Amino acid sequence: MRTTDFASSFNAVAAEYAAARPDYPPHHYDTIEELLGRPLTGLRVLDVGAGTGKATRALLDRGARVTAVEPGAEMAAQLRAANRDATLVRGNGDALPFADSSVDLITYAQAWHWTRPEVALPEALRVLRGGGALALWWNRPDRTVAWVDEQAARLTKALPSHHVGDITRTVADHLTALEPALRPVYRETSWQRTVPLATHLKNLATHSSFAVLDPEQSRPVLAREAEILGALFPEGRIVEPYTVRLTYLPRPERPTPRGE
Numbered sequence: 001m002r003t004t005d006f007a008s009s010f011n012a013v014a015a016e017y018a019a020a021r022p023d024y025p026p027h028h029y030d031t032i033e034e035l036l037g038r039p040l041t042g043l044r045v046l047d048v049g050a051g052t053g054k055a056t057r058a059l060l061d062r063g064a065r066v067t068a069v070e071p072g073a074e075m076a077a078q079l080r081a082a083n084r085d086a087t088l089v090r091g092n093g094d095a096l097p098f099a100d101s102s103v104d105l106i107t108y109a110q111a112w113h114w115t116r117p118e119v120a121l122p123e124a125l126r127v128l129r130g131g132g133a134l135a136l137w138w139n140r141p142d143r144t145v146a147w148v149d150e151q152a153a154r155l156t157k158a159l160p161s162h163h164v165g166d167i168t169r170t171v172a173d174h175l176t177a178l179e180p181a182l183r184p185v186y187r188e189t190s191w192q193r194t195v196p197l198a199t200h201l202k203n204l205a206t207h208s209s210f211a212v213l214d215p216e217q218s219r220p221v222l223a224r225e226a227e228i229l230g231a232l233f234p235e236g237r238i239v240e241p242y243t244v245r246l247t248y249l250p251r252p253e254r255p256t257p258r259g260e
């Protein structure tokens with residue numbers, strides 16, 4: 001194993017992440033605007049765990065005033081290279097370097113699970129203004145599709161740390177235990193993309209369960225996927241089905257004081 005630090009494992013695959021990981025569909029951002037009750041235009045947004053900037057880009061394109069917050073040097077370098085108009089701060093969700101009540105929305109795209117929620121939640125509630133919201137989301141492969149489910153089972157068996165479950169509810173349960181005044185709202189957006197097999201494999205390899213491995217460990221697992229999917233999709237193009245699972249948490253009017 002190359003490193004046991006899963007949260008920083010993305011740095012080793014940052015370029016591949018930028019190239020092969022899926023974005024989030026436009027309808028997902030429509031849903032956020034619907035929950036906000038207004039367009040994102042002009043809102044002060046922190047996109048935390050911004051990575052290579054996939055959500056940052058979409059939020060900027062909707063006119064939000066976004067600050068991307070990213071701890072990883074290589075991920076941040078990718079973000080900077082592709083998004084010259086983004087403001088980037090090196091930091092993480094456990095210690096947000098921002099003033100109290102200074103932003104309207106905090107987003108964590110596929111990143112909240114890398115924080116320590118007992119620290120990152122009070123941090124988010126401190127930095128959000130009254131009436132602001134925290135939006136956490138994950139793009140999950142849709143396991144109601146047979147080949148996706150079969151692949152998930154194979155990868156779980158082959159890679160000890162491969163995670164295929166839906167953590168949305170578990171995360172929200174944990175957050176409401178930490179802050180009983182939270183009232184989570186859940187939304188799902190199903191979508192799909194069609195990519196060459198090579199992109200699909202590159203995407204797989206950017207997951208932390210692969211990224212922490214030495215290449216000689218990950219290579220045979222990827223080769224097996226190439227063989228199986230090559231037979232399933234002989235034309236060489238993979239239709240990847242996803243569901244974006246959003247947990248939207250309006251900031252409680254009076255968050256419970258710490259220690260209560």
Ligand SMILES: C[S@@+](CC[C@H](N)C(=O)[O-])C[C@H]1O[C@@H](n2cnc3c(N)ncnc32)[C@H](O)[C@@H]1O
Nearest residue numbers: 007049050051054072075092093109111114115
């Ligand atoms: C799966 S990537 C998601 C990147 C991006 N938001 C996206 O949607 O593609 C997870 C990101 O979380 C970052 N990260 C790790 N620990 C973190 C923490 N404690 N707080 C915030 N982000 C963290 C990693 O460096 C990585 O860039």
